[in-house]
Amino acid sequence: MKKEGNRMICSVPYLNFQYSLEALAFYEKLGATIATVTKMSDPMFADMPDEERANSEFVMNASFTIFDQLIYCSDSWGNQPVDHAGSNLCFTFDQNNDEDIAQIELLFAKAEELGCEITMPLEAVEWSERFGMFRDPFGVTWLLSGE
Secondary structure: OOEEOOEEOOOOOEEEEOOHHHHHHHHHHHOOEEEEEEEOOOHHHOOOOHHHHOOOOOEEEEEEEEOOEEEEEEEOHHHOOOOOOOOEEEEEEOOOOHHHHHHHHHHHHHHHHOOOEEEEEEEEEOOEEEEEEEEOOOOOEEEEEEO
């Protein structure tokens, strides 16, 4: 990674949803913290044509964190349906760190409790002592991989 002063250049996942506010509310239940939400009603968009500003709840940009990792999202233009088949968020953790394991197990349990589709139980696999996958109600697959 390239550092500029105290700032590190990094990659941030950016997801689109038909209605981001619904996804953000779900991710909060999963343990995420909402960092920002900028809607079409924000004064910075006052110069946009009225027909484009008609949906004041339209999310232009939002961000949330989970495990201190930043993820961006926004509404799809015109709130068109979004197919997240193949969209993955992968979280790696130290499989020798009890605190990491506890956090991952809590996330996995919350996901199951909230009705996410468990596509692979959190268990030992050939490449890791703990690996699991679930698909959230918006079609995003979450991979949890011990390293």
